[in-house]
Amino acid sequence: xxxxxxxxxDGSVDVLDVDPGTSLMRAAVTNGVAGIVGExxxxxxxxxxxxxxxxxxxxxxxxxxxxxxxxxECTADPRDEDRSRLGCQIxxxxxxDEIEVDVPxxxx
Amino acid sequence: MTAEAIAARPVPTADWVTIEDLYRNPFPIYxxxxxxxxxxxxxxxxxxxxxSYEACHTVENDxxxxxxxxxxxxxKRAMGHSMLRKDDPEHDVDRKSYGSVLxxxxxxxxxxxxxxxxxxxxxxxxxxxGPGSDLIWEYAAPYAAENLRxxxxxxxxxxxxxxxxxxxxxxxxxxxxxxxxxxxASEKSYNEVDDAxxxxxxxxxxxxxxxxxxxxxxxxxxxxxxxxxxxMTIGGGLNEPRDVLxxxxxxxxxxxxxxxxxxxxxxxxxxxxxxxxxxxxxxGMYPRETTRDTVLEGVQLPKGARLGVVxxxxxxxxxxxxxxxxFNINRLKKPHLAFGGGNHYCAGAWVAKASVSGIALPQLFxxxxxxxxxxxxxxxxxxxxxxxxxxxxxxxxxx
Numbered sequence: 009x010x011x012x013x014x015x016x017x018d019g020s021v022d023v024l025d026v027d028p029g030t031s032l033m034r035a036a037v038t039n040g041v042a043g044i045v046g047e048x049x050x051x052x053x054x055x056x057x058x059x060x061x062x063x064x065x066x067x068x069x070x071x072x073x074x075x076x077x078x079x080x081e082c083t084a085d086p087r088d089e090d091r092s093r094l095g096c097q098i099x100x101x102x103x104x105d106e107i108e109v110d111v112p113x114x115x116x
Numbered sequence: 117m118t119a120e121a122i123a124a125r126p127v128p129t130a131d132w133v134t135i136e137d138l139y140r141n142p143f144p145i146y147x148x149x150x151x152x153x154x155x156x157x158x159x160x161x162x163x164x165x166x167x168s169y170e171a172c173h174t175v176e177n178d179x180x181x182x183x184x185x186x187x188x189x190x191x192k193r194a195m196g197h198s199m200l201r202k203d204d205p206e207h208d209v210d211r212k213s214y215g216s217v218l219x220x221x222x223x224x225x226x227x228x229x230x231x232x233x234x235x236x237x238x239x240x241x242x243x244x245x246g247p248g249s250d251l252i253w254e255y256a257a258p259y260a261a262e263n264l265r266x267x268x269x270x271x272x273x274x275x276x277x278x279x280x281x282x283x284x285x286x287x288x289x290x291x292x293x294x295x296x297x298x299x300x301a302s303e304k305s306y307n308e309v310d311d312a313x314x315x316x317x318x319x320x321x322x323x324x325x326x327x328x329x330x331x332x333x334x335x336x337x338x339x340x341x342x343x344x345x346x347x348m349t350i351g352g353g354l355n356e357p358r359d360v361l362x363x364x365x366x367x368x369x370x371x372x373x374x375x376x377x378x379x380x381x382x383x384x385x386x387x388x389x390x391x392x393x394x395x396x397x398x399x400g401m402y403p404r405e406t407t408r409d410t411v412l413e414g415v416q417l418p419k420g421a422r423l424g425v426v427x428x429x430x431x432x433x434x435x436x437x438x439x440x441x442x443f444n445i446n447r448l449k450k451p452h453l454a455f456g457g458g459n460h461y462c463a464g465a466w467v468a469k470a471s472v473s474g475i476a477l478p479q480l481f482x483x484x485x486x487x488x489x490x491x492x493x494x495x496x497x498x499x500x501x502x503x504x505x506x507x508x509x510x511x512x513x514x515x
Contacts, residue, residue, distance in 0.1 A: 037177065045451045049177065049458035051211070053219075054465070056451065078221050116390070116449050 010100035013108040014041050014059075028101030032109065033057035036095060043111040050096035055079040056116060057095035059109035060088055068103035069093070085112035124411040127164060130156040142400065142500040143441065146429035154413040155423075162292065163403070163422045167429035169436045169453070171413040175404055175425050176457040179203045182404040182423065184460060189403070194288030194302050195351060196344030200402075204459055210345055211463065213337040217267065217328045218463050223470045226326040227267060231471045234262045235479055247511040248490055252362050252504075255480075260358040263471050268349060269327025272316050281305040282354040285347055290501055309350065310343055349464075356398040357468045359504025361476055364392040366497065366505055367443045368481075369489045374445050382478045387445050389473035393431075393454035395443045400428030400500050402456070427453040428503065484512035 012032055014022040022042075026035040036044035036057070045056035052075040061069065072080070076097045080087050091110075098107070130152075133145055138161075146167050149156050154168035166172055175182040184201050186192075192201055199210035216222055242255040261275035261282070270278070288302030313329065320330040328349070332342050368375040368388065378384045406421040417423075431452045432440035438447065455462035462468075481487055489495055490509035498506045 047451060047455065047457050048461035051459070051461065053461055053463075075216070075219070078216075078219055082220055114449065116451055 011106040015110045026100040032095035032098045045115045052076050055082045058083045059095045060091040062108040065107045084114040124416045127157050128153050130158045133158050138500040155415045163424040165424045167426045169430040169433035172430040186403050186405045191289040194285050195347035198344040198348035200348050213335040215331045231475045251508040251510045256358045256361045264353045269329035282350050286351050359398040360393050361472050362505035363396045385473045385477045391445045394452035397428040397454040400503050401426045486513045
């Protein structure tokens with residue numbers, strides 16, 4: 009299990025225990041975390057699971073693929089060159105046991 | 117109270133629903149059904165119709181219980197077994213064969229220039245037909261068909277072929293009455309598309325370009341899957357941009373305040389696009405089949421239940437959208453289900469947005485001064501499985 013914290017703009021936090029191999033997007037959608045839409049089901053096709061990874065958790069995350077890079081240019085809230093990722097491309101157990109992300113104000 | 121907190125109840129029957137009423141205007145029917153239960157058995161449609169946002173969203177995100185691989189699917193007969201009727205992992209193999217052809221980078225590098233040229237060609241055709249002519253048949257349909265023809269790489273066909281293939285095979289997928297004439301027309305197109313693919317693939321191997329079919333030549337994908345997926349794309353890639361374009365123009369021309377707002381701020385055209393497909397989803401319903409007994413938003417469903425996922429109804433669910441029956445570009449932004457969701461999310465979504473809200477809509481309104489509905493001949497919106505404008509006569513002033 010990995011511990012994933014979704015920080016919202018109003019200061020509230022959703023903390024989930026996530027099975028290895030499950031993406032942040034899937035975990036958020038399954039558990040009804042507000043602000044993560046995940047329209048395309050995890051194909052890096054829609055940019056609606058955008059998250060800002062807190063800096064201390066960036067090391068060790070998988071590289072940004074070409075598809076993810078393309079979608080990060082299509083996010084509703086502005087991209088942060090260092091912290092922006094798609095939640096569908098970050099999976100529990102792949103580069104972290106614990107991660108904290110900020111949820112953007114808008115995904116669409 | 118959540119679905120889990122109440123005992124699962126049997127599915128109500130909506131025997132009062134008729135196909136004719138749905139075709140004319142499904143929205144009052146959806147409103148009545150949704151208020152009663154999220155799922156109904158509808159004898160006239162021979163399916164369980166899922167009309168609430170929550171239930172549609174649940175179905176889209178659970179292919180283990182709600183399979184796209186429907187038994188006795190008319191779509192499989194009309195178009196072959198495409199990715200739209202497969203679950204993962206089989207679906208994923210087919211989906212990957214589309215590569216990056218329909219994604220934003222390719223649109224920017226290759227397709228926007230083609231959309232622009234096609235817009236100019238068919239706007240000239242509309243202008244030549246003159247005020248009082250039909251925006252759908254003089255502009256939106258040929259524009260969508262020609263864009264799709266070039267994206268797919270059918271250099272050996274015409275936009276008229278694309279329109280005929282698309283409509284006749286779509287009629288096949290909806291041929292519940294088993295009309296032999298509908299099957300004959302559908303099968304003729306099926307064979308013509310296969311012949312066109314067989315002819316163009318060797319050409320594209322020697323003369324590769326940015327098209328879908330060209331990309332297929334280097335993908336490890338069987339010919340049978342290519343043929344089925346191309347037919348599905350001809351069906352799904354033409355009516356949808358055509359119909360969102362028609363509905364968006366009709367909606368703006370019927371709501372002068374919102375039209376004035378958009379003309380003053382053309383950056384709002386993407387919002388117009390999203391609100392138009394929320395308000396009238398071009399694909400209003402698509403099928404799924406249960407793989408086991410289950411409970412959907414508190415309602416019992418047996419194994420093998422044939423579902424109609426009515427995203428056209430989900431998009432007007434008052435639990436999600438305030439004043440859902442109104443067209444309102446200023447509403448609070450919420451995710452709609454018009455592109456579907458989960459692994460079957462529309463592969464052409466970015467193409468539709470670029471061609472319709474990036475090019476067609478802003479340029480139509482810029483180049484046709486005082487564009488307006490024809491007061492003498494009414495616009496007609498029809499359909500439910502597929503819904504759009506079947507007539508949109510318009511007038512404008514000379515520049």
